[in-house]
Amino acid sequence: MIETARLRLRQWRTEDYAPFAAMGSHPQVMEYFPKLLTQAESDTMIDKMKSIIETQDWGLWAVELKHSQQFIGFVGLHDQPTQFSFSPCVEIGWRLDQAYWGQGYAPEAAQAALAFAFDQLKLEKVVAFTTLDNMKSQAVMQKLQMKKVSEFQHPALAVDHPLSWHVLYEILSTDFIKQ
Template sequence: MNRDPAMTRLTTERLILRPWREEDLPDLARINADPRVMEHFPSVMSEEESRAMLARLMRHQREHGFAPLAMVRTGSERVIGCAGLQVPAFAADFTPCVEIAWRLDADHWGQELATEAARAALEDGFGRLGLAEILSFTVPANRRSWRLMERLGMRRDPAADFDHPGLPPGHRLSRHWLYRLRRD
C-alpha cells in the first residue's frame, strides 16, 4: 500500500481511497439510497442527507487528518463506496476512540473490496497515525459487517456491546456489537 500523507490517499492492488470531492455527491447519494446497502441503518438517505454526510466527511478529514475516504476502482473515477477511520460523534463507555467504517455499493459485494479497503485503512491507522487500538461496531443482524471485522482480525468485546445512543430505546437497530483490534 502506498500512502500520500499530504492528501491521505491510500492505494491498494485494485482500489484508490481518496478524499471526497463535491462532484462525488451523485455517487454517494446513489449508494445511500439503495435499500440493500442501507438495510442495517435506520433508513435509506435522501440526496440532502447524503449532501450533509459528504460535508461531515470532508470536515472530519480537515479536522482530524483522516476520515472514511471515497473508494474508487483503479482506473475509474466512479465512487463505489467509502472506507476509513473516524471519531464517533457520540458518547459511550468506549469513547473517545477511533473506529473503522465502510460502505460499499451492492453491485460490488462479494469481491473482497471492502476487506481490501479496510486493511489499507487499518495499516494507515496503526502506521501513519500511530493508533494503539481501532474499534468497529455493527448490529448483530449485519453478518456481512461483523464477518469482515473478524477477517480483519478484530475480536468482539461482548462486555462492551451497547445500545446506540443515536437511536431510540427499543429500536430494532439499537443493540450494537463492539469489535476491537490492537496494534500489538
C-alpha cells in the same frame, strides 16, 4: 491518498455526490441503518466527511477502483470522542454500493485504513461496530482479525428500535498484521 492493489482511498469529489446519494437511498445498502437518506442528507454527510479529512488529513475516505476511477463507496476512520461507553475511540467503518459487495473490496480497503491508523496515527486500538444482524459487516471485521468484545445498545437509537443492539469489535496495534 491511500492505495491498495485494486483501490484508491481519497478525498471526496463533486462527482461522488450523486452515486453516494443513490447508495443512501438504496434499501439493501441501508438495511442496517435507521433510515434511507435524502439527497440533502447525503450531501451534508459528504460535506462533513470532506471537511474532517481537510482538517485532520484522515477520515472516512471515498473509495474508487484504480483501473476505472469508479466510485464504489467509503472506507476509513472516524473519531468517536464521547458518544459511547467505550469512547474515546477511533472507529473503522465502511459502506459500499451493492454492486461491489462480495468482491473483497471492503476488507482490502479497511486493511489499508488500519495500516494508516497504526503506522501513521500510532493508535493503540481501533474499534468497529454494527447491528447484531449485520453478518456481512461482522465477516469483514473477522477477516481483519478484529475480536468481538461486547454487545451494546446504540445511544442514538431508542431502546425498542429494532437496530438498537450492536456488536463491538476491536483490534490492537500489537495484533495487527500488515498484509
